[in-house]
Amino acid sequence: MKKRMVLIALSLSFTFLLAACGNNASGDGEVKLTLMSTATNQEDQKIFKEIVADFEEENPNIDIEDSYPTDGYEEMARVKMAADDMPDLFDTHGWAKTRYAEYTEDLSDMEWTANLDEAMKSLLTDDSGKLHAFPINQALDGLTYNKNVLDEYGVEPPETFDEFMKALETIKEKSKGEVIPFWLGGSDKSQFGQYFDQFATPLLITSPSNSHGDALLDGSFDWSSYTFLPEKLKEMNEKELLNKDAVTAQTTQAAELLAQNKVAFTMMSGSIGREVTALNPEVQIGTMPVPAIHEDDQPSWIGGERFTLAVSKNSEHKEEAKKFIEYIAQPEVAKKFAEGTSLPDALTNVDAENYFADFYSQYEGTRIEPYFDRAYLPSGMWDPMGATGQELVSGAMSPKQVSEKMSEEYERLVK
Known part of the structure; x- marks a missing residue:
């Protein structure tokens, strides 16, 4: 009986330890972020993965689990919205101010917004001034x-x-x-x-x-x-x-x-x-x-906007999610993103070369x-x-x- 009680106590302690770590964090202090993008082309996904890997190298305490559901993105997003369980970072693919508005964190106080293209700003900012997402590129x-x-x-x-x-x-x-x-x-x-x-x-x-x-x-x-x-x-x-x-x-x-x-x-x-x-x-x-x-x-x-990233309003790791957006808003990274996807950038302080420029x-x-x-x-x-x-x-x-x-x-x- 005593042995059984010890096992139960150990089990409860282990369960409590897991709960204390949170759903998106590991026991060694590493934060796990989820990212979901509408990128479908192999090259688009490749540049996403490269930039995610570069960020993780600079921020070893943050791990990003990136996914690309392609044709199943909208269905997956609807399921996650219904469960009020959006990824920490997700693509609003043209619906930032409508479909996803109640699920996004306001990004209007971030430094990169001073360099946001006015055309993109109007597409992503609602009447209250809330900026719903960061535009990775323009279409x-x-x-x-x-x-x-x-x-x-x-x-x-x-x-x-x-x-x-x-x-x-x-x-x-x-x-x-x-x-x-x-x-x-x-x-x-x-x-x-x-x-x-x-x-x-x-x-x-x-x-x-x-x-x-x-x-x-x-x-x-x-x-x-x-x-x-x-x-x-x-x-x-x-x-x-x-x-x-x-x-x-x-x-x-x-x-x-x-x-x-x-x-x-x-x-x-x-x-x-x-x-x-x-x-x-x-x-x-x-x-x-x-x-x-x-x-x-x-x-x-x-x-309009092509790829974007919004921060989930209910994310347990908003600070780390915003840190990733700050990272990709740096001119050299934004340039790499724009050139990697062969689409115009969305920031005025970025001068990206484009495959289709001519x-x-x-x-x-x-x-x-x-x-x-x-x-x-x-x-x-x-x-x-x-x-x-x-x-x-x-x-x-x-x-x-x-x-x-x-x-x-x-x-x-x-x-």
């Missing part, structure tokens, strides 16, 4: 293309959707099917989401004669006006202008295919250019604004529009936007059914 999204392929087949970067369709058909014909005109890594449904989200802007917003922004915001939008996009995607698939494995292809395949000159256009962005050129220095990857759809419109970039210069003055879903749709629409693309290309949905599904999801989520 200028459009179409990414293999310049070698376009040059070989005499194709100019298209300025309209009609020109885009013609370019795809020309590449298929002239390459005798050896080059995939438009490649999508659709096992990650966000690839279809990118197609719909980016082209929805010229279809429904920026044309003076076809602007539905107010109707989308007040709930009166007729979703049949959206059907053009699934119709065109279906047409691309039927004409074999998409890769045959568009629904199952992995985004990690893109760089190798582009490096082999087997792909013309993609929806990939960011570090894909550096990744491809590292595999084949002879290949140059270009970027261009989203083509216009209506005659009275012009091409536009789709932009292309951005070529389109200087082109307007920048916000992401369609962030500006005009209720939270949660990104998932059905991508999923309906998968079902359309797999043959499970018609273009009309895609629009009907989007309407249903809008009505459900806007309430």
Whole structure:
């Protein structure tokens, strides 16, 4: 009996010791931070991991457990929000002031904010002055293309959707099917989401004669006006202008295919250019604004913050989490982050070189529009936007059914 009581006492002592250490700390005083990012490209994840490792080397008492759920990020974030258990550091991916606002710590008193780009400041700061996240970089999204392929087949970067369709058909014909005109890594449904989200802007917003922004915001939008996009995607698939494995292809395949000159256009962005050129220095990857759809419109970039990091309001280690943000806000680290992701930095005291700098210069003055879903749709629409693309290309949905599904999801989520 005495032996049993001793064992129980030891067990209770051990349990108490573990509890005293906290959920995110080890017994030797090391603090464990969790970090969750939306980075999907291998090169983007690589630069994250390098910077995390550099920080840990300088701060041996802090260990960062970084994760990249890719296509599962939003679902995982919803589960964590419901449990009120967000990671210590997490990406707000365009929803800092809305979806994640109640879960973020205010960062407005940090030193780096004095150098925050005004465009980014307005996107991340609410009316009360609360700054919800640190922007690692800025996005200028459009179409990414293999310049070698376009040059070989005499194709100019298209300025309209009609020109885009013609370019795809020309590449298929002239390459005798050896080059995939438009490649999508659709096992990650966000690839279809990118197609719909980016082209929805010229279809429904920026044309003076076809602007539905107010109707989308007040709930009166007729979703049949959206059907053009699934119709065109279906047409691309039927004409074999998409890769045959568009629904199952992995985004990690893109760089190798582009490096082999087997792909013309993609929806990939960011570090894909550096990744491809590292595999084949002879290949140059270009970027261009989203083509216009209506005659009275012009091409536009789709932009905003790309990667961010917010500190969880409920983190047990806010000081250490902020220390990591202070670290990545240092000009030399911010420069490394921007160059590593091939996107413009978000701080005025950073001068980063960019893989796509020449292309951005070529389109200087082109307007920048916000992401369609962030500006005009209720939270949660990104998932059905991508999923309906998968079902359309797999043959499970018609273009009309895609629009009907989007309407249903809008009505459900806007309430």
